[in-house]
Amino acid sequence: MLAIWKKEFVQSFKSVFSIVTIAIFTAVSYYLSDFIAKNSAMLGKEVAEEGYVGGLVLLIYLFGFLFMFSLFHDTMNRELESRTIRFLVTKTSRLSIVLGKFLGIFTYWFVCLLVSFGIITVFAEKFYFKSFGQLLVMILYMVSMCLLLSSLIPRRSMSMFSGLIVGLAIPLFGLWSQFSDKPWLKIFKYATPYYYFIDGGSWGWVVVLLMAAVMLGGSILLLQRRDL
Secondary structure, eight states, X not given: OHHHHHHHHHHHTSSHHHHHHHHHHHHHHHHHHXXXXXXXXXXXXXXXXXXXXXXXXXXXXXXXXXXXXXXXTTTTHXXXXXXXXXXXXXXXXXXXXXXXXXXXXXXXXHHHHHHHHHHHHHHHSXXXXXXXXXXXXXXXXXXXXXXXHHHHOOOHHHHHHHHHHHHHHHHHHHHHGGGOOOGGGHHHHHHSSHHHHHTXXXXXXXXXXXXXXXXXXXXXXXHHHOOO
16 A cells, blocks of 8 residues: 555656646745735735635635546546556555555645645744645545546546546535525535535534545445456
């Protein structure tokens, strides 16, 4: 599992888009923090406090799924399509394969988030532990969904297309459902993490963690039952 974890993590930095993603997160954190630091007196203390992390939170809420699926839509099915999964299962268990990939992807996003919050901390002179924890839970949800989608769809080309659709649809309908009373939107309201972070109270993150665990378990079960 450790070897797969390391390989997935290192491989995450080899694509141009992954470097661009880190650059976007870094730029948003730096320029927004710099602007707020220079205009904190005009904005007011409360607005400034929220603003330091507000841009990063909004970036992940709106585009996090799109970034996730664009980078890692084929994390499982590339092994299935190329048949390298047959080699992997001779070296380690199927459970270790899924968990190794999960940890590799999560570690990549953890580094992105840590760098962004490090920049914010320099300007704000404090570390926003609550926002950092909530975004980590959000990323756990995204990674679990990405693994599940890649396990369900055997072809990389189809998972890329499906990932783009899902990456756009979840924030669109998930956030829309928070401000709409339409009955058909309720499924998005309670199936996506936005409600639990916005209106779910102090324990909303627990529900999101449980949802992530269910999706991760689904990915493990799919690989366990797949005939290789």
